[in-house]
Amino acid sequence: MSLVKSIHKWLSVLIGLQLLIWLGTGLFFNLMDHNKSRGNEYRVKSAGYSVIEHDRLLTLNTILKQSELKQPVNTIKLIELLGKPYYLLNHYQGLYQHFYNEHTLVNAYTGEQVIINDEMAQALAHNSYSGNGEIRSTQKVSPPIVDFLKEKNTVWQVAFDDKLNTSVYIDANSGRLVGHSNDDKRFADFFFMLHFMDFGSTGSFNNWLIILFALFTLVFCLTGVIWVLELLSKGRYQRAFSKK
Secondary structure (H helix, E strand, O other), X not given: OHHHHHHHHHHHHHHXXXXXXXXXHHHHHHHOOHHHHOOOOOEOOOOOOOOOOHHHOOOHHHHHOOOOXXXXXXXXXXXXXXXXXXXXXXXXXXXXXXXXXXXXXXXXXXXXXXXXXXXXXXXXXXXXXXXXXXXXXXXXXXXXXXXXXXXXXXXXXXXXXXXXXXEEEEEOOOOOEEEEEOHHHHHHHHHHHHHOOOOOOOOOOOOHHHHXXXXXXXXXXXXXXXXXXXXXXOOOOOOOOOXX
């Protein structure tokens, strides 16, 4: 029984500390500026489609016959990047955009396969950015992406030297805007990491540590029940009745 008591006491300390962290981070979530925490202070919606010359668009059959395309194509989508039309061909489709996907980008007028290089990534980043910062660095980053842990695709990180240290992330295969991040978002992400016990940086609350903590909590409850039953068997809990 002494072992049960010892386990119960030490688990109460561990669970109590995490409970304080949950209360503190929960309070922060209620008080924080939700707009700032998303990192979108300098994010703007990209301009709409330019005038598409439909008679110049290559047919889908022509695109599929391109010699460079050696992978099977699941879907073809007409998209616009920097005012120009492109066909986005999907070869492997994840359940969500941030899941791993395989794409080929093709110029819708010429059929030429387009590889998003650092220059195009910078132009795409500028197209969604309204701040007054200049580009400080541009680099291709593979998962895990520190600012977007759920993102499973290789991205271009375009960093600006504004007051918030904004970084814009562009999908390296499709040109999709993954998102903006800045110091405000990174500060909020730190509290999300504490709240969800995501110390392994998975970007999810469904991680091994929180599962282990749930098991510790279960053991804490069971040892507490065992301790109470022992005290009951020894008559430690007696109900006092007032005399009439």
